Amino acid sequence: MKRTLPFLAVFLFAGSQAVALDPPQGEVILTISGKLDHPNRDGQAVFDLAMLEALDGREASMETPWTKGEIQFSGPLLRAVLAAAGAHGQELTIKALNGYEAEVPVNDAYGLDTMLATRIAGKPMSVREKGPLMLVYPFDQDAGLYNERYFSRSVWQIQSIEVAP
Numbered sequence: 001m002k003r004t005l006p007f008l009a010v011f012l013f014a015g016s017q018a019v020a021l022d023p024p025q026g027e028v029i030l031t032i033s034g035k036l037d038h039p040n041r042d043g044q045a046v047f048d049l050a051m052l053e054a055l056d057g058r059e060a061s062m063e064t065p066w067t068k069g070e071i072q073f074s075g076p077l078l079r080a081v082l083a084a085a086g087a088h089g090q091e092l093t094i095k096a097l098n099g100y101e102a103e104v105p106v107n108d109a110y111g112l113d114t115m116l117a118t119r120i121a122g123k124p125m126s127v128r129e130k131g132p133l134m135l136v137y138p139f140d141q142d143a144g145l146y147n148e149r150y151f152s153r154s155v156w157q158i159q160s161i162e163v164a165p
């Protein structure tokens with residue numbers, strides 16, 4: 001017992017380190033708040049571009065109502081971002097720099113390959129180009145998503161995500 005306890009403590013510590021979210025090195029472009037297992041700043045999870053682009057992502061070309069012709073988007077899957085934050089909840093409020101907000105069910109992240117696009121045609125998106133982040137539904141995978149319900153959830157200039165139970 002005297003020997004195994006310190007061993008167990010080291011093991012548990014190593015385990016919690018493995019799921020922790022590193023602090024951002026660059027400019028913070030996304031803040032997630034709510035009930036989180038992996039906060040990295042004042043109870044929130046903050047991300048810079050490199051942190052987001054290191055997550056499991058997708059790259060897909062599609063048409064959208066906001067762009068001309070087929071264009072390629074890439075970025076982390078929304079579910080990978082939520083998992084990195086250790087977010088628990090059912091409803092997301094996605095907030096943009098221009099004050100726009102949309103309610104998005106968490107199922108849109110887990111049931112669909114919805115991405116938090118960081119790039120358009122391979123280039124980071126400026127605020128003028130609806131960046132730095134845009135929620136992009138997999139319109140290329142399912143034409144049934146191409147309607148006002150999902151357009152209204154397609155928030156661009158995303159700044160923060162609030163996770164509610």
Ligand SMILES: Nc1nc2c(c(=O)[nH]1)N[C@H]1C(S)=C(S)[C@@H](COP(=O)(O)O)O[C@H]1N2
Nearest residue numbers: 065066096098100151152153154155156157
């Ligand atoms: N940041 C931001 N994203 C937004 C909006 C907005 O006003 N600001 N409007 C939403 C709504 S209601 C729709 S239908 C589409 C419309 O985009 P559009 O105005 O470029 O056609 O974007 C969605 N994303």
Ligand SMILES: [Mo]
Nearest residue numbers: 148151152153
């Ligand atoms: Mo809309």
